[in-house]
């Protein structure tokens with residue numbers, strides 16, 4: 420039985436809701452997680468008791484708001500093992516954080532370099548900014564492909580990583596396949612050839628331990644709303660030495676120290692990258708989301724999800740015509756899984772590691788039809804291309820259905836989902 424207690428689930432008011440008269444079964448946490456009461460309260464309380472602009476007022480309310488906003492930076496820094504809050508820039512979301520890096524990298528990192536490397540499993544957010552940068556700088560954008568087992572092909576990565584690569588942008592967890600990329604190993608490989616690494620942690624920040632200093636990650640990006648925090652706030656971690664060398668992405672208030680008619684000097688980190696009035700209430704509530712995750716514990720969240728993943732995979736494979744995306748090709752796990760079991764087939768078979776993000780297709784059925792029938796029963800899952808069109812094209816599909824878990828997901832919810840899915844497939848195949 421998953422170890423997460425129901426007391427945690429009870430902290431999420433929206434989960435008491437009914438949809439179409441049925442209890443809400445929310446399995447779209449990859450898109451955004453629901454929020455515990457304490458995060459909702461933190462944002463509300465900020466507006467009720469502390470609202471003022473930061474860094475500008477010398478009056479008490481502004482100083483209080485500033486202290487809370489800065490303390491949220493400190494909390495995030497400590498959560499991901501950063502050296503200092505100066506390395507933590509609050510952005511709107513993951514997308515803005517990646518755009519910031521791609522737009523602001525110093526020229527020196529491109530000296531004698533001709534390539535940008537991404538993986539085929541990147542979300543469009545971690546692809547399009549690199550496509551543009553490659554176009555603008557006349558660089559080649561290369562893709563690391565998938566291995567036979569649906570994981571990232573580390574041999575392909577090794578072959579493509581050479582001293583021509585300026586930066587490698589890689590997701591920690593795929594938002595469609597649920598694969599977990601070995602970030603520590605990847606960073607070591609990249610640094611050997613003097614390439615920087617940006618890790619997209621949007622899908623991993625709330626389920627896997629991350630220590631940027633220990634793993635020597637250059638940039639780490641994630642969104643508050645995918646880690647039980649509010650919408651409209653995200654994070655860019657950057658190694659201080661790199662951030663110091665980067666030009667600000669946006670110019671305006673709060674990111675400057677002195678301004679003359681013709682020029683300006685930039686503020687200290689991290690404010691140099693936070694132009695204009697930021698989402699102060701969102702930042703404060705993000706700090707509360709960090710407190711929430713820490714109170715549950717990342718190891719407990721991961722273990723909880725692993726038990727759900729094993730359970731649901733075995734149940735999904737009992738549905739005729741259903742294929743789990745990224746697990747159907749070849750390789751040992753895949754043949755094991757296609758027989759409906761998740762155990763290892765032999766001592767040499769590597770264990771299957773998948774985060775709580777699973778996508779599937781059902782022969783002859785469009786994901787939108789499936790999701791519509793599930794919705795009628797109060798079950799929220801996602802259909803479509805999930806912002807990874809190059810990955811789906813590579814896998815030979817155009818769309819799929821995705822379920823994604825969080826700390827609130829229960830076995831009972833998954834049972835209900837599987838029952839309704841089975842019935843929906845029967846209806847649509849008639």
Ligand SMILES: Cc1ncc(COP(=O)(O)O)c(C=O)c1O
Nearest residue numbers: 512513514542544594621622642
């Ligand atoms: C892996 C990954 N990267 C980036 C993003 C973009 O996140 P946001 O829309 O919060 O900027 C997502 C969103 O689903 C994602 O799953």
